[in-house]
Amino acid sequence: MKENMSEAPVGLRERKRAKTLALIQTEAIRLFIERGFEATTLADIAEAADVSARSLFHYFESKEEIVFSARANFPALIAEAVGRRPADEPLLDMVENALVDTAARYGSPQTKILGRLVRDTPVLRAREQAKYEHVERALAEALADRIGLPAPDTKCRVTAVTAIGILKLSVEAWLATEDSGAEMHFRAAFAELRRIAC
Template sequence: MRLFLEHGFEATTLDDIAAAADVSRRSLFHYFGSKEEIVFSTKADFPALVAEAIGRRPVEEPLLDMVENAFVELAARHISEPARNLARLIQDTPALSAGDQAKYEKVERVLAKALAEQKGRSENDLECRVTATTAIGILKLSTQAWLAEPNTGPDTFGKAAFAALRQVVSQTSGGRE
């Protein structure tokens, strides 16, 4: 990751990475099929972290609160300057930003399943799926806001986005959530 951050994703070669890791290029290919896989391996545990954070939420908590509070917890525990640098690298590198969408899709599926399990519902529960899809949209927006505003965390925007969503729901449903 240091090489990617210092020299840029495109300028860093697999030979550079192998040399820095003190392994052969062949050994590097044993573990990673591409430079993209190297970057995304640093975030491979994120879906499990999301599921674990949902699992720690009280069962009686409403779905939106459950997701918002889990995301705030994750931000408090895992947001750092290296995480911001990695997020910026992914955002600013077209080859990585495309692959990042696949990560979000996986997190969305894991989140919907975790919500359903926590609530004792079917894995295909529509409310859990809609909540997960919406929450991932908020997560994406929060990450973009965090990268644009260096003095804030993604949780700041996330809380505001969840509040805005509740306001929209309240206006359109006559106060039902």
């Protein structure tokens, strides 16, 4: 059995696959932005990327996944950022700083364009909300892990949902501006939270 976890593609087969995947993604997103997500059919994408429609499903689980796979893996990034925080930091500071940290590495122009596509397309928007659930779970686990618990308790869970709620708000605010990063929005929302809860 081969053991190339997370290495650069080495064989012709792998290089080709990576190239095709990227091509499909690029073309699909171009079409989505040009004419809209709903108005673009799988046949359109297949044609633009010069593969068969059937092949699309060997690369992506669904039409929607083409969009989401083009964005950073948020759960992973957040978990990482939490891991970099001091273990004795208060929980709320921990998530605040971890989120700000993540946001700093997350923002590319492409990210904002995709974010707006998602925001303006009901199907995608709905699916994104659903994805936040995973982010919540991942964050709760990362927090538990960081403070030495085997599994998230209520404290971790409440902190996680609160933080993700603020994340959603802040991202929305950020998308509505031309700001390059969302840090400012995060900070402001967290400050508001502390004011409200005390």
